[in-house]
Amino acid sequence: MSLLVQKFGGTSVGSVERIEAVADKVISYKDAGHDMVVVVSAMSGETNRLVDLAKQVDSQAGGRELDVLLTTGEQVTIALLAMALEKRGYAARSYTGGQAKITTDSAHNKARIKSIDHVRITDDLQDGRIVVVAGFQGVDEQDNITTLGRGGSDTTGVALAAALRADECQIFTDVDGVYTTDPRVEPEARRLDVITFEEMLEMASLGSKVLQIRAVEFAQKYKVPLRVLSSFEEGDGTLITSEYGADKSMEQALISGIAFNRDEAQLTINGVSDTPGVAYQILGPISDANIEVDMILQNVSADGTTDFTFTVHRNDFDTALKSLEKTAAQLNARELSGNNKIVKISIVGVGMRSHAGIASRMFEVLANEGINILMISTSEIKVSVVVDEKYLELGVRALHEGFDLKTES
Ligand code: ASP
Ligand code: MG
DSSP: OOEEEEEEOGGGGSSHHHHHHHHHHHHHHHHTTOEEEEEEOOOTTHHHHHHHHHHHHOTTOOHHHHHHHHHHHHHHHHHHHHHHHHHTTOOEEEEOTTTTTEEEOSOTTSOOEEEEOOHHHHHHHHTTOEEEEETTEEEOTTOOEEEOOTTTHHHHHHHHHHHHTOSEEEEEESSSSOBSSOTTTOTTOOBOSEEEHHHHHHHHHTTOOSSOHHHHHHHHHTTOOEEEEESSSOSOOEEEESSOOHHHHHHOOSOOEEEEEEEEEEEEEEEEEOOTTHHHHHHHHHHHTTOOEEEEEEOOOSSSEEEEEEEEEGGGHHHHHHHHHHHHHHHTOSEEEEEEEEEEEEEEOGGGGGOSOHHHHHHHHHHHTTOOOOEEEEETTEEEEEEEGGGHHHHHHHHHHHTTOSSOO
16 A cells, blocks of 8 residues: 555646546545545646736736635635545545645745645545645745746645655646657657656756656655656556666666757857956846856857857847847957757757767767757756757657667667
């Protein structure tokens, strides 16, 4: 017997029929002998609808009152799910975040969980009840209602699993696991049985949006085994864990997946003097404008001048370019250019630590397709390249093939 925390997202509870189906699924685990804690999101579209309502009243709506409003979405689904369970003859109890004693800081709309007092939940479980908890919400120390940021129900699930020392936190969603790459780009993408937290975080930060990043970080920190599975299809999904098991590591592929990001833009400033403080003069105003810089590249200078290239989110391109125009004038730069038609493709895998030549294999594959690489960056378990956006699909597919990700490893 084990304790499971299961989280069902908006589409999984998007209608009364689906809530009934969730009840059946939860019961099948309860019948198999598990203690069950279930976290639910609001019905799909509901949180957006509530945000819309708020904006109709006040286009600047936010803070405390927005949280009071948004948390109603989850209060609907916990009650309906508990009813569906009770109707089937299973004792169940629903709790809002505050009732479940999920205490957060006071940062409305993006609060962080500080503690969970789970005595009441544990008592319920001991009495054989199924516990249903509203995702995405808590209360601060003054009992003000807070929310954890969009997609925050994943974090609620993981935090409860950590507090209760659950055997697994299972995230049920509309995809059946984590894939080697986006199946919309590469139809032969394969579902991974296992992936490490580290890899998952790299994939997520690069735009694979299966789970809220904060939830994965939380699970990694508290060593909560996390599983992503489909609400609608049978299957084991993908287990996200600290390391590959002993048996699995033998066959561990060199890389686990290919991530990409379409929202990139590049800025280049040429011919500035190569003296201390130049990087700061260029990037300082960018960071003052709250623009996040991703890759940065500085050339080795031959004639006492140097070139800088860096990438930002596409939405920040215009602002960054304007800021850079000023800087370029001040620094007497030879040239300023920008390109917002670029993408970033990355290969990710802990296998890189123990194998040389992965990066050059990547460059070889791209070269064979005639894809020009504009920028390169590497980290311990990732190699990223920036290429023209027209090469995104071709590049991802070629790498998927080149690293043999289709076949079961
Ligand atoms: N209902 C919230 C949202 O849509 C939280 C969640 O679904 O995780 O962002
Ligand atoms: Mg969601």
